[in-house]
Amino acid sequence: MTTQLNPVLYGKAIQYQLANIVTPIPVYASFNRNFATEPKFLTWQLRNVHQPVYTGQQQNNKGIDRPVFQISIFTQKIEEGFTISNQVLQSLHGYSGQFGSPSDGFFIAKADVVWLYNSYDNEQNLAQVFLDCTIDVPA
Amino acid sequence: MALINKVLPGYVATIWMQEGASPTPLTDAQLATWTGQVADIIGTEAGGTGGGGLLIPVEAVPAFGSDDAVAAYSVAGARTGAKITTQNQVTSLNVTSAWNPADPAQLLIREDGYNGTTIRTYVIAVYDGTDTVAYAFNARIGGLKWDMSPAAEGKYQFAIHPVGGNSYGWSNNT
Numbered sequence: 248m249t250t251q252l253n254p255v256l257y258g259k260a261i262q263y264q265l266a267n268i269v270t271p272i273p274v275y276a277s278f279n280r281n282f283a284t285e286p287k288f289l290t291w292q293l294r295n296v297h298q299p300v301y302t303g304q305q306q307n308n309k310g311i312d313r314p315v316f317q318i319s320i321f322t323q324k325i326e327e328g329f330t331i332s333n334q335v336l337q338s339l340h341g342y343s344g345q346f347g348s349p350s351d352g353f354f355i356a357k358a359d360v361v362w363l364y365n366s367y368d369n370e371q372n373l374a375q376v377f378l379d380c381t382i383d384v385p386a
Numbered sequence: 387m388a389l390i391n392k393v394l395p396g397y398v399a400t401i402w403m404q405e406g407a408s409p410t411p412l413t414d415a416q417l418a419t420w421t422g423q424v425a426d427i428i429g430t431e432a433g434g435t436g437g438g439g440l441l442i443p444v445e446a447v448p449a450f451g452s453d454d455a456v457a458a459y460s461v462a463g464a465r466t467g468a469k470i471t472t473q474n475q476v477t478s479l480n481v482t483s484a485w486n487p488a489d490p491a492q493l494l495i496r497e498d499g500y501n502g503t504t505i506r507t508y509v510i511a512v513y514d515g516t517d518t519v520a521y522a523f524n525a526r527i528g529g530l531k532w533d534m535s536p537a538a539e540g541k542y543q544f545a546i547h548p549v550g551g552n553s554y555g556w557s558n559n560t
């Protein structure tokens with residue numbers, strides 16, 4: 248028997264965890280034109296919050312949640328983006344334990360990071376690296 | 387109440403078990419009796435009266451019913467033989483649950499599997515939001531397995547082996 252987990256808590260935990268990994272580089276919940284003033288920064292977007300639903304009328308007959316958040320790294324130099332992505336990989340990939348702050352966090356069984364691809368935006372002079380992180384949350 | 391008269395999605399099925407470490411399974415006649423018997427094992431959320439049963443939190447209710455059983459005869463030198471149906475065995479159910487170590491139904495099934503001889507009444511309830519159709523049978527538990535594949539939640543798997551014969555019955559709310 249399982250309860251649906253709260254996406255607000257996910258958001259707070261992701262923000263806290265990423266900010267701690269790459270400090271002092273700023274971390275934002277979405278792209279917000281900070282490229283005008285910040286030479287490098289991270290954004291994240293949460294998706295696929297979903298616990299499989301099993302048979303019957305009982306709402307709490309569910310499986311575990313395995314949400315994914317995309318991490319987008321923006322830098323003016325390509326190498327800096329790769330370096331920051333390495334920080335994320337070293338800290339997060341395979342991590343098991345407290346995720347987020349002690350007050351707005353929870354235990355995760357495992358974090359699994361996939362380094363998706365890198366890119367470059369010529370008009371904005373921004374190098375970009377995109378990663379996906381899946382977290383397994385007991386519920 | 388009338389018997390459900392519509393085509394149903396698979397999600398409407400739930401499976402229930404008598405509670406208690408030493409249950410008294412229903413008699414063959416009681417397995418086909420809704421009021422005071424089968425209805426007590428089914429919870430109110432599936433149209434029963436509850437009180438004497440526990441929901442088993444399964445991923446899906448597997449196919450249930452009876453095995454196909456025939457005795458086949460042939461005679462040497464003759465062109466055709468014959469197939470005669472025998473009393474069909476009640477089908478075993480191979481069940482997968484998301485494992486919660488503290489779930490009371492899963493704990494009872496674990497104890498039944500360890501015991502090996504406990505006979506308990508199980509009920510598969512089909513509920514359309516108003517009416518319920520129930521398939522009740524007596525069975526033992528075997529084949530306990532825990533599958534901890536890392537790609538999903540841990541699975542608790544077991545087999546429900548009906549005692550067979552006439553130890554099953556259909557009923558519906560009245």
